Amino acid sequence: MLSIERTLLRLVMAALLIGAVSVSGTVYFATLEEFNEALDAELKHVATSLARYRDLSDASSAQRPAGTGRVAEPELEDSEIETFTRDAAGKLLYASDEKVRMPFIDSEGLTRVSVGGESWIVYTARHRVGYAQAAQRVDSRRAIARESATRILPPMLLLAMGIGGLLIYGLRLGLRPLDAAARDVAGRSARSLAPIDCTRLPAEITPMVQAINGLMARLDDSMTAQRRFLADAAHELRSPITALRLQLQLLDRSSDGAANAAARADLQQGVDRAQRLVEQLLQVARTEPEAQIAPMLPLDLGSIVREVVEAASAKAEAWQLDLGATLAEEVPVLGDRSQLLILLNNLVENALRHTPSGGVIDVGAEMRDGRPVLFVLDTGPGIPKAERERVFDRFYRGGQPARSGRAALGSGLGLAIVKAIAGQHGAVVELLDRVGEPGLEVRVSFPRR
Ligand SMILES: Nc1ncnc2c1ncn2[C@@H]1O[C@H](COP(=O)(O)OP(=O)(O)OP(=O)(O)O)[C@@H](O)[C@H]1O
Ligand SMILES: [Mg+2]
Structure with missing residues (x-):
């Protein structure tokens, strides 16, 4: 059976779901784009800072342990920036993560490289005696964007559930008068064709109920006419039958031949009249509008x-x-x-x-x-x-x-x-x-x- 509630709910839920997916998709790509720019700048900043630090440390000839290179890094936990320093020949002096085999790139600037099957973005900065590199996995950027995008989803789902609930509530509230109308009709006797009360029905349903009321009014008229016809017919049938009874009594009482013949003729006429009436009644029934033509x-x-x-x-x-x-x-x-x-x-x-x-x-x-x-x-x-x-x-x-x-x-x-x-x-x-x-x-x- 067709249910307005289910249909509406399905449609609204589908619309909200599509909305949620497209909003989080938009957020994902927008975030990725924003982050790309910011993180590229960040990489450059880290690499050049590191290069400048190498310059200074070389100038002062101070020997620092390799691990302290990290000090120059800005605090960027989520963005997972790895740093590398190299001498002038490109030989690796320091790597913040030794497992990452970052290739040597001798030109300055941003490059995308593949390391161990992973895509990386690297900024290479040059200093007097070598190179500094700051690199970041492309995947980690995507993870950040993904996280922002998925953060949108729970409130969207909550919103969808809220809207769905409100919808059902509104619908049930709106249709409640219909239950009352149905109870009213169900509780009636077969003869009651009084109109259904339309005053408290929702506007969408009123025309249908009014049409039913119109039909019931016509049905009422036709039933009244039928009842009247039946009463009239019974009344009409009674008089020729009463007459027949009288004529029979007259026939019984008539002693001589002439009176007997007259009574017989009267009786014959009475029978004719009764027969004609019955035939006319049958004909009326046959010409009823509902009769088969x-x-x-x-x-x-x-x-x-x-x-x-x-x-x-x-x-x-x-x-x-x-x-x-x-x-x-x-x-x-x-x-x-x-x-x-x-x-x-x-x-x-x-x-x-x-x-x-x-x-x-x-x-x-x-x-x-x-x-x-x-x-x-x-x-x-x-x-x-x-x-x-x-x-x-x-x-x-x-x-x-x-x-x-x-x-x-x-x-x-x-x-x-x-x-x-x-x-x-x-x-x-x-x-x-x-x-x-x-x-x-x-x-x-x-x-x-
Ligand atoms: N040709 C006519 N001349 C004069 N009056 C007529 C004529 N036809 C009908 N009427 C009048 O119209 C009335 C209704 O006619 P209708 O045919 O409906 O009924 P009825 O002839 O009285 O009965 P039924 O036809 O059922 O036997 C008649 O009673 C009569 O008064
Ligand atoms: Mg007639």
Whole structure:
């Protein structure tokens, strides 16, 4: 799992390590350079001092023991300077360290020589009767530089550890409110979708928590809608079942043939109504936004119109309505055939139910301004403007007093289903006044191809 703490710590530690190495590297080379200059001067000083001392001692002819040559050396313990004196022929008179076989160099000044595999820097000074040499191992200079460079490392490491510790502390402190938020969410019941408190969260995390809160709010809305739908559906189912029970009792009590037939017809109607309600409920469930949508295929809206009008013609005849189809041209759309049949069937069913006997219903498909359009025209009472939004709500039934017996059959789901199916097809449903005559025009406009 990705850990911000570990990632950050690794990055910072790597940066500090690189920093420490480069700082001590810089210190090493800078020290070496500074020391080179200072120590070269030192060598020269020692060699010339020694040469002058030899001069003086020769002038006074005093015989001094070889070991006292060291007296002329400046105190330089770390720099480990070895001194040598020679006669005019280059023969070694004195060596501060006899193990070092320093070669004779007859020119004055600084030279780099290799003695026994080691690199040395030598300053040779000339005096009247011979030479004085001051020499130093190059390695010992490097050791000094190395020492200064490594002295930097412990404080740098300490700094790195301090920064790392502070980093972890800061991070944990910053993320602590998240633990509280997690505990809050974990301790909730499955139904609680109240927003998570953002006030004490770090700014970096707030947008994510706000997004989750937004999602929970939408989830809450949809759960509320589902609960309401379930309650409404149960309520709606109860009335036809109560009616069925009553009608059964009437049938039982009806003694003569005519009353029996009437009760039987009533019962049949009650069963039809209950069946339609269940079918509409199932259809609503199928048009839920989360429901799987079948693939959209090219089809002709005209064929949908023909099929629906044909299926409804018997009912139209029974209710003395003139149901006809207007089909001019081919009207191609991309759609789900079975869903579009349900859509149009609901519109035609509404027209049939709400148009008084003797009325005319015209169903058709056409291209209008480059858009495929389905329309249903009737000569019924229409829908008052004030209700035109609400009739799309689930279970909403119009309240006009002119509801005839067949209009009372509805459960108020038809137009909700129409709207949902139209939505799946990117189509728009409009409820319009007829021009010049009473009645309703329902128009479903599909997107341009
Ligand atoms: N063609 C129409 N003419 C007049 N009123 C209509 C027409 N179509 C729909 N309505 C009004 O809109 C309301 C809602 O219609 P909808 O199709 O949603 O429900 P329903 O027809 O009552 O029931 P369902 O279709 O579920 O059986 C209807 O109750 C009715 O008042
Ligand atoms: Mg309807």
